[in-house]
Amino acid sequence: EVKLVESGGGLVQPGGSLRLSCATSGFTFSDFYMEWVRQPPGKRLEWIAASRNKANDYTTEYSASVKGRFIVSRDTSQSILYLQMNALRAEDTAIYYCARDAPLWAMDYWGQGTSVTVSS
């Protein structure tokens, strides 16, 4: 059974840092692209970061809103996806989801989400 479980969310002050984790199981982690998607309160879903698969050297992509502040990485030995978030802003407040990007050209499995609140 495919599972994705996020953790690491919480309350952080503006300018602070947080690292989110996405523990995965039930599939070969290195074979799949992985994505981070967030949803601010009352707003649309927003894609923010991607980690390509091993065949594509785990290269990364970022949205303009987080580029230079967030870093996506993997621990392939433990099948964990990370999102290091630095220089956090109030507008980063959201539910953060990790998702598996299937060869269906869609994200098929999603975690339950972890809440990040940036506030003083």
Added chain:
Amino acid sequence: DIVMTQSPTFLAVTASKKVTISCTASESLYSSKHKVHYLAWYQKKPEQSPKLLIYGASNRYIGVPDRFTGSGSGTDFTLTISSVQVEDLTHYYCAQFYSYPLTFGAGTKLELK
């Protein structure tokens, strides 16, 4: 960036009626290499993660009821619910997977009339 324009924003519906949600991309989502449109539809309920309904514009995902149908080509796509059930009254989003940055529509909220 590919802009996804979704309409309507809100839709008041009666149970068992047919519903149509539209999504227009700012450029074609068709891959001639893979012969597929990189367009997906998601259902999002409060406090839950998004659920994949349709991929490749018209392919129903595993376990999705057959009252959900995706159609369209090029830049114009549609999600149709043939007979809306009470459990369908929530938010729907289209999303393009043609190129990074991946982008979502603004969403459509189905409400009970």
